[in-house]
Amino acid sequence: MNSSLFLTLLRRGAMLSAAVLCLGVCPAAESPIRIHTDLTDLLLKVDEQGRLCQSYFGPALQNEQELAMLPPGNEAFATHGPGNQFAPALQMTHPDGNTSLQLVYEKHQTCRLDEGITQTTVSLRDRAYPVEVKLILTAFERENVIKSRTEILHDERGSVTLHAYASSMLRLQAGSYHLTEFSGDWAREANLTETRLTFGKKLLDSPLGTRANMFCSPMFAVALDTPASETNGTVLLGTLAWSGNFRFTFEVDQNNELRILAGINPFASEYPLSPKKVFRTPEFIFTLSTRGIGEASRSLHDWARRHQLKEGEQGRMTLLNNWEATFFDFDEERLCAIMDDAREIGVEMFLLDDGWFGNKHPRHDDTQGLGDWVENREKLPGGIPALTRAAKKRGIRFGLWIEPEMVNPRSLLYEKHPDWILRYPNREACYFRNQLVLDLTNPEVQEFVFGTVDRLMSENPDIAYFKWDCNSPIMNAHSAYLGSEQSRLWVDYVKGLYAVLERIREKYPDLPMMLCSGGGGRTDYGALSYFTEFWPSDNTDPLERIFIQWGYSCFFPLKSLCAHVTNWNRSTSIKFRTDVAMMGKLGFDLVVKKLSPDEIRFVQQALKDYKRLRPTILDGDLYRLVSPYSGQHAALQTVAKDRSQAVLFAYDLNPRYGEPLQPVRPEDLDPDRRYRIREINLMPGESSRLALNDRVLSGDYLMKVGLEIFSTERARSTVVELTAE
Numbered sequence: 001m002n003s004s005l006f007l008t009l010l011r012r013g014a015m016l017s018a019a020v021l022c023l024g025v026c027p028a029a030e031s032p033i034r035i036h037t038d039l040t041d042l043l044l045k046v047d048e049q050g051r052l053c054q055s056y057f058g059p060a061l062q063n064e065q066e067l068a069m070l071p072p073g074n075e076a077f078a079t080h081g082p083g084n085q086f087a088p089a090l091q092m093t094h095p096d097g098n099t100s101l102q103l104v105y106e107k108h109q110t111c112r113l114d115e116g117i118t119q120t121t122v123s124l125r126d127r128a129y130p131v132e133v134k135l136i137l138t139a140f141e142r143e144n145v146i147k148s149r150t151e152i153l154h155d156e157r158g159s160v161t162l163h164a165y166a167s168s169m170l171r172l173q174a175g176s177y178h179l180t181e182f183s184g185d186w187a188r189e190a191n192l193t194e195t196r197l198t199f200g201k202k203l204l205d206s207p208l209g210t211r212a213n214m215f216c217s218p219m220f221a222v223a224l225d226t227p228a229s230e231t232n233g234t235v236l237l238g239t240l241a242w243s244g245n246f247r248f249t250f251e252v253d254q255n256n257e258l259r260i261l262a263g264i265n266p267f268a269s270e271y272p273l274s275p276k277k278v279f280r281t282p283e284f285i286f287t288l289s290t291r292g293i294g295e296a297s298r299s300l301h302d303w304a305r306r307h308q309l310k311e312g313e314q315g316r317m318t319l320l321n322n323w324e325a326t327f328f329d330f331d332e333e334r335l336c337a338i339m340d341d342a343r344e345i346g347v348e349m350f351l352l353d354d355g356w357f358g359n360k361h362p363r364h365d366d367t368q369g370l371g372d373w374v375e376n377r378e379k380l381p382g383g384i385p386a387l388t389r390a391a392k393k394r395g396i397r398f399g400l401w402i403e404p405e406m407v408n409p410r411s412l413l414y415e416k417h418p419d420w421i422l423r424y425p426n427r428e429a430c431y432f433r434n435q436l437v438l439d440l441t442n443p444e445v446q447e448f449v450f451g452t453v454d455r456l457m458s459e460n461p462d463i464a465y466f467k468w469d470c471n472s473p474i475m476n477a478h479s480a481y482l483g484s485e486q487s488r489l490w491v492d493y494v495k496g497l498y499a500v501l502e503r504i505r506e507k508y509p510d511l512p513m514m515l516c517s518g519g520g521g522r523t524d525y526g527a528l529s530y531f532t533e534f535w536p537s538d539n540t541d542p543l544e545r546i547f548i549q550w551g552y553s554c555f556f557p558l559k560s561l562c563a564h565v566t567n568w569n570r571s572t573s574i575k576f577r578t579d580v581a582m583m584g585k586l587g588f589d590l591v592v593k594k595l596s597p598d599e600i601r602f603v604q605q606a607l608k609d610y611k612r613l614r615p616t617i618l619d620g621d622l623y624r625l626v627s628p629y630s631g632q633h634a635a636l637q638t639v640a641k642d643r644s645q646a647v648l649f650a651y652d653l654n655p656r657y658g659e660p661l662q663p664v665r666p667e668d669l670d671p672d673r674r675y676r677i678r679e680i681n682l683m684p685g686e687s688s689r690l691a692l693n694d695r696v697l698s699g700d701y702l703m704k705v706g707l708e709i710f711s712t713e714r715a716r717s718t719v720v721e722l723t724a725e
């Protein structure tokens with residue numbers, strides 16, 4: 001093999017690195033196939049008919065010799081074919097019109113990809129047709145996370161049509177199932193709603209394409225036997241790494257067994273697969289905890305920081321954004337004044353938002369200019385170079401907003417390339433925020449989108465950050481490029497997007513990027529391997545944000561949740577707004593000049609403290625102590641991995657008059673160490689109302705007795721630092 005081909009294969013992950021150790025291929029699975037983490041076992045067995053079955057899924061079993069005793073169980077990856085009575089994980093039509101598939105076990109192989117990471121590939125094949133399906137399961141032992149995906153391949157005389165192609169199928173057996181979904185809408189994202197699953201199906205899905213998660217995020221929790229709590233009960237958290245249409249099917253059968261199918265939403269997406277081509281499904285990521293949602297979340301956070309999130313173990317920058325301060329109305333001078341503000345309050349970056357581009361169709365509002373990624377000469381005569389220079393002069397970094405997948409009809413791009421735009425040729429286009437979506441299935445469009453970023457970066461190497469927005473769902477699902485194969489659109493769009501993001505990550509590996517989609521429209525681990533953080537919601541009213549950040553924090557680490565102090569809900573104090581935003585990747589988006597001198601001093605000090613505590617807040621273990629869903633208060637806490645420091649955030653929302661208040665008990669401190677209790681984020685001149693402020697107490701006392709930290713005041717907050725002495 002020549003060396004460049006070798007390198008290409010290596011880069012595509014088609015070859016295993018020298019560290020990878022594979023056990024021999026097993027042609028017959030006599031003993032169970034064991035997908036194993038420190039806390040969980042998923043056991044697969046082959047039954048007498050040769051079918052692959054799920055024998056066990058639950059807490060890790062201690063005695064290897066007992067595994068053989070388990071009955072084989074039911075089919076692990078049910079297909080549409082003889083005998084299946086429920087929703088299939090895989091369904092296809094063969095070129096001869098036959099609609100059945102019946103998979104039997106062929107072989108499996110287990111490889112150690114890295115310390116603590118094992119990948120098992122189980123090959124299944126159909127007895128009647130040359131179709132092969134690989135189930136690929138990767139177990140992260142320490143983090144207790146398993147990823148599951150499939151590869152579908154055939155060698156028939158023509159294309160097969162895939163009608164359903166799940167990434168995973170899991171079976172659970174319990175007395176009752178309690179599903180938590182994370183749904184809402186723009187500005188009220190990721191609300192937790194719990195339902196009991198009874199006989200039949202419940203679907204959580206999205207058909208929106210680009211802004212896929214506007215109504216529902218691709219994540220769920222299923223608690224067994226009793227509703228989920230933060231600290232108790234057996235709970236499965238699952239999420240799909242796919243930035244497009246997803247579908248989770250929860251189906252309870254007549255024996256009260258629950259099947260969970262997770263994958264791309266096959267809605268309007270029959271996929272033609274040519275012979276010898278591989279169809280790869282996205283990864284379904286899951287973790288099972290017997291100690292509640294809190295532990296399951298921490299497992300996902302650890303896994304994400306170590307293995308998925310872009311720059312997951314690196315730092316994050318604080319920033320000042322100009323969006324809510326100026327909207328589209330700015331020029332170079334105004335921006336430089338905002339950069340002065342950024343320096344004054346002490347953030348590390350200035351982020352220039354929407355409105356900086358377009359000349360024939362200047363981007364003075366959201367009706368025009370999208371697609372024309374050239375600086376507006378009137379607003380910015382010196383272009384971006386003048387701005388990056390201005391930022392440098394002030395000792396801060398410069399970040400830029402882009403929305404490169406979209407176009408306004410009033411733009412040069414639209415005039416020049418009408419065939420690059422998704423819309424029906426014979427119907428009126430339907431607009432969302434006055435814009436249309438570019439056709440990323442088309443390689444020329446992929447080149448254009450990559451080129452937009454690449455050109456900005458080569459002309460302005462000092463751009464230190466991008467905010468990548470995506471404000472429209474696919475409202476007109478027709479691609480000029482795909483011709484008669486329109487049903488590929490929803491899948492191929494995402495693959496096209498990933499092809500672009502892959503090139504950007506490869507060329508600019510250290511470039512942090514925020515994933516934004518009108519707030520909350522794209523919140524998945526597929527995209528987050530290319531992005532360092534995401535924008536959970538345009539709603540930055542702190543009272544609302546407590547709920548929104550709480551929801552997303554079940555799946556995503558705080559370092560990936562952007563939280564800005566803005567003017568939404570100005571009736572709350574700057575302290576309350578900052579205290580909420582500090583429980584995430586902190587930024588500001590307001591007119592600093594309108595703050596009082598005391599407020600400015602407060603913000604300056606809060607930023608200093610945030611930078612000092614950032615490793616504990618962003619990389620520590622998160623404990624959600626008091627849920628805003630259960631009353632008028634909320635409390636969260638992060639603890640450094642070595643338990644030397646913790647930060648406690650407590651919020652009073654809208655308490656009732658004279659309501660009895662409960663102490664907040666921190667978790668996971670070292671009972672034998674003594675911690676200094678220090679309230680931070682106090683307004684200048686304000687003294688702490690915390691009775692134990694500045695006292696030193698043992699972790700034992702703090703965890704058992706707790707702190708009297710809540711009040712009956714509306715929108716009041718307290719942030720406490722606990723540092724071991």
Ligand code: GLA
Nearest residue numbers: 323353354469517518519538
């Ligand atoms: C979206 C984003 C906002 C802002 C605007 C700009 O709505 O969520 O933060 O960037 O676009 O048009």
